Amino acid sequence: MKEEHIKQLITANPFHGTACLDPRCKGILLILIGFSSYFSGGEAVSFALMLISAIFISFGNGMGWAAKMLTAYVITAYLNALLRYISIPVFSVIMSVFGVTLLKLIPIAMMGCWVLKTTYMDDLMVSFQRIHLPQSVTIPLIVMFRFIPTLRIEYGMIRDTMKIRGICDTLREKITHPLSTVEYILIPLLMRCLKVTDELAASGTTRGLELEEKRYALNPVSFSPLEWIVTISWAFFLSALLLLGQTTLGNIILWRV
Template sequence: MTVTIEKKKQFIRFDPRTKIILLVLSMIVATTTPSLLYECVLILLIAGFGSVCGKVRYSLIGSAVFMALYLSTVFYLENSTGTMHTMFTAWLSLVFKVYPGGMLAGIAVSTTRVNEFLSAMNKAHISRKIIIPLAVMLRYIPTIREDWRYIKDAMRLRDVSPSIIGLFTHPGMTVECLYSPLLMAASKAADELAIASVTRGIENPKPRTCLIQIRFRIQDVLIILCFLAVPVASLCC
């Protein structure tokens, strides 16, 4: 039943290796483009990729936040001078270099299943010393997110707010009731995931099998070419 729901949510399935290639290309574009307009195009491509993968709400929110940052940056830089102008420009340059990769990484992690990732990495002949930590990380992030939701729901019954305002108004209670249980749950989840991975044979040296065919398709080639067009355009123009 779970597999059926995931197939309905994800409109087009991409190879996990394609997502890694797109992540590398987005990092290159974010660090080498001479203008923020190219990053705007990159964000639109990432939003389109996320929408096709089934993350429509996530893509819309990510694009809206980036556009708000972009417009506020343009407005502030045109109406400011001095030391604050330099500090704000340096901080925003770091944000704009990290934001596309973070947005795309969130889409890749949430739409990639562990068995697909392991099969794709084995086909790419990647070392197990790299595959195993990444596979555990893919399962670790959703587990911590789920524990965080449970902790927030439980603490709301005690009138402990998980917001930033609650952290400033009642810092001791917030740390004790929210962040301390989260750290304990994170440590416990890491141990359980490591044991479960070993039990399921993640260290088995034989080639893995997967019910889903892991291979490059026409949609993988097209999306890579679309992302590759951004750095090429920035070099030519």
């Protein structure tokens, strides 16, 4: 009975809905959304892409993250709309380009972080092996997927250390005291990055990342008909958005101040 309970704890999957999709399906969707985000035209079309993407990840352990990114998108869009009423040479152009680029990146960042949070490394390794990716591509991708969450943990530990020492770590302090930000945050973070890379390399060697034998995962990894339906549906939807962006819908001004 105890062994069965341990087995259930090991094989229990905390993810549900769209988070349970095959890692290959998530990767394809990330590429499609990134391509569509950069080449979509018009405010209405771009917002439709952002909204549908947020709804999609909300059904897969990403409701809170989707709400945050959707709010950030709307705020950025309104701030970018304010630039229409500001005519400062050079500055207005630079900020306008920066705002548009940020609006293009938000859907990609939202989807990418969701994929990182809802994908197990073992499942990702198995899925890469099944599409016959070479080791020279698989290993850097796996290390990158593990490096980003680890870096976030390290940043949290640095912030905790700053609180213990009574050092304020607010956005205002970071802006008004840039040298202190470099001293207390960036330099320790860079030092930790060097150690983390060595630790991840040692961990990868221990786990046998360089071995070419067939790999297995606790969770079933297969590109089922559901993944095909989701991928094809997204491909048709994004193609329709790109086509609509070339029509009069692409000229609709959605954000007015």
